[in-house]
Amino acid sequence: MMNNKELGEKIIDLVGGEKNVNSLIHCATRLRFNLKNFDKANKSALSDIPDVLTVVEKGGQLQVVIGNKVGKVHTEIMKSHNISSGSEQDGKNSEKKAGLMANVFEYISGTFTPLIPALAGAGMIKALLAVLTILNWINVEGSTYAVLNGASSGLFYFLPIFVGVSAARKLGANPYVAGVIAAGLLDPNFTALIESTGDTTFMGIPLIAASYSTTVFPILIAMAVYAPLERWLKRISPDTIQLFFVSMISILVMVPLTALVFGPFGEYISSGIGSAVAFMLDTSAILSGILIALAWPIIVILGVHWGIFPIILDNMSRGGDMIKPITAAAVFAQIGIAFGIFLRARKNKELRSLTFAATTSGLLAGVTEPILYGLILRYKRLIPLTLISGAIGGAMIAVFDVKISTFVFNSIFTIPNYTPTLGYVIGIGSSFLAATVLAFIFGTEGKKIKSEDENAVNAQEENPSIESVKFDIQSPLKGELIPLEEIDDPVFSNASMGKGVGIEPIEGVVYSPFNGKVVTLFPTKHAIGLVSEDGVEVLIHIGIDTVQLEGKHFEAHVATDAIVKKGDKLITFDIQAIQDEGYKTTTPIIITNTKDYLDAIPMNPKQINAGEHVLTILR
Known part of the structure; x- marks a missing residue:
């Protein structure tokens, strides 16, 4: 194994050398390189370094994951090289430098993912109505059908509003103002213009009136413009009038702009794509x-x-x-x-x-x-x-x-x-x-194909000296358990850092899962490393990429080297504020020294309270 200085030198060499590095920052688990030329980085060789857990290219950064000693390696690199340390904000801004298509897909995916349960639920009601109609168990002319049809169709009719709210949250803009902008395109007075026989204009500018119900492209384009507009308005407006001024100007600008430009343009895009698919199928x-x-x-x-x-x-x-x-x-x-x-x-x-x-x-x-x-x-x-x-x-x-x-x-x-x-x-x-x-x-x-339990048993059979000992880890958060592989970060989801579980928190308080010691508290307070009295090392990483918030919305109640008891309050955080900034609050709970144990077995997905059993460690 290399020492920290040797590891740092090796990594710098494989990312293309000092001159290929624009800036370097680090979070709780990884070095985040902003490179001039990503083609010069040898990701395969980096991954082969024993101390490197994995290498991820994401959001315009090359992320080299090395675990708990990342801070020490970063320090050695900065001592020996003339590299800008930048800031976490630089890391955030580098996300904007990622490839255009990568950013587009990330924007669309991040917008629609929160809407999937609602879309699926409404769609299943549609399916249920179809089955009931086929079986003649419901009268399509009756009021019961009308109510249920409204329950399933309402989401799709007002889809631009939901898309606008979700897109604004993704981009860090006010989601409610976004909803108002989208709703303006569905207002009966606006939709009545579609049937107008005369010239339709806005302040003398020709207006192509169209139905935006169930559409998504126009509002996606509009939100991509609204988010930077809102940020600019906040910068230039005095605090005394900002409460109403920013939203008023945003609505005044975005509704006509969407109706005049983004709406027709979005319609042309979607129509063109649909026609291309139809042509391909016809051919x-x-x-x-x-x-x-x-x-x-x-x-x-x-x-x-x-x-x-x-x-x-x-x-x-x-x-x-x-x-x-x-x-x-x-x-x-x-x-x-x-x-x-x-x-x-x-x-x-x-x-x-x-x-x-x-x-x-x-x-x-x-x-x-x-x-x-x-x-x-x-x-x-x-x-x-x-x-x-x-x-x-x-x-x-x-x-x-x-x-x-x-x-x-x-x-x-x-x-x-x-x-x-x-x-x-x-x-x-x-x-x-x-x-x-x-x-x-x-x-x-x-x-x-063997299950993890079978592998643990086989390990014992091959080495009878192994004594089966179980450690129960308690949940540090209240929320919903999710499998590790569902976490939207490959460093955690592929268990590169170790086995564990994810929690979607519904309460912004992190408690100690056992009696032990704080070994790492990151300066931005978004992650904390603990070791139990039995030697189990746990990383609690609040949110995905939340290092870029630079500590905003987080408050630590302990310090590094603090002795903690099970149930002690460690960190509090504002779930809504973090999500409003555009970040997910999914929290991985990782056993970072998994290799020292036979297995780390999570509980099945469910709602869980802080202090309830969440992981079983087998030794």
Whole structure:
């Protein structure tokens, strides 16, 4: 192992040398390089350094993750090199220097991710109504249907408002003013202009009146302009009038500007994309279906799939979308893979349990992430089987010209929402059947797949001197438990820092999870490292990339080297203020010395209170 100085020199050499570094900052776990030329950095060699846990290129930064000693390595680098330390704000600003497409997809994805539960819920009500109508269990002319239809359609009609609020939160602007801007485009007085027979103008400027209900592109463009406008207005306006002046000017400028420019431009973009997809399908439906179905799992893995949904939603508002039905072929191919492995792995109870649960959740809810990340990517031979099966169904769905007009997850319950239904069933059925057969014949051997508990038991059998000891770690936060792999940061989600669990906090207080000592308290107070009396090292990292807030909205109640008891208050933080700044408050709880133990087993996802059991450490 290298000492801190040697490690620092090695890292500087592999990022392209001192002259290739614009600035260097660090957070609780990683060095964050702002480089002049990213091509000069040897990421592969950096990852091979034993002290480096992983290397991530994100937000215009090269992030070298080295864990708890990052501060010492940073100090050695700054001693020996003429490198600007910059500031955390520089790190934040470097996010804006990332590639244009990366920023666009990050913006769209960050906008739509919080809306997914609402979209899925409303879509499922649409699916329920479709089933009830087919069975003649509800009268489509009756008041009951009208109420339920309103419950499912309201979100889609007022979608620009919800998109505006979410986009503003993502960009750090006032979400309520954003909602007012979007609502202005849906006001009955404005929508009445669409039916006007005379010249429609605004202050003498020709105005193209259009219906913005269910659209997303115009408001996405508008919010990208509104956010910097609001920041500029806050800088120039006196404090005495800022309360009303900023919002008043923002609304006065943005509503007409959106109606005159962004609305028509957004409509042209969405219409053009929809026409291009339609042209592609008309030219060669089979080839188009194959290509879209092949690309979809890759797009999901890259995390940019939510960036495609504005296109899908706009297609839906124009008479029906053809993309989402084809992606369903890829989804049902993944479900078929899980079911095929379930049938194949007869002797592995753990694997059969995993694949049965994954198949069930996929069929009933359209949730396939456990299959994709926990099975297909884990066993690479399943990847071509998945792609082939999806391509088969995608081609059939495209040939039948299947469309959908409302947002739903691709499950068996939403089948009636697709038309023609028979063509859709044939397509997804073909994908599911092909994947099941291929996985059963060529899939991975069940006996090779062992659960973490089995690995721990096997370790004991191979070394009888190992004494099984359990340490229970208590939750430092109140909130909702989520699996580590669902955290939106690859450094934590792939367990590079160690095993653990994530918490979506609903109360901004961090308590000590055990009796122990504070070994690290980062200056920005967004992260704290503890060691228990038994030697378990825990990192509590409040939020994702919140180091860039430079301590704003955080307050520490302990100091480094402080002795703490279980339940002692460590840090308080303002959840809403952090989220308003555009950051997620998802908090990873990481056992940083996982390698010293047999396993670190998290509790299943659930609502949890501070002080309740959250992790079990096996030694």
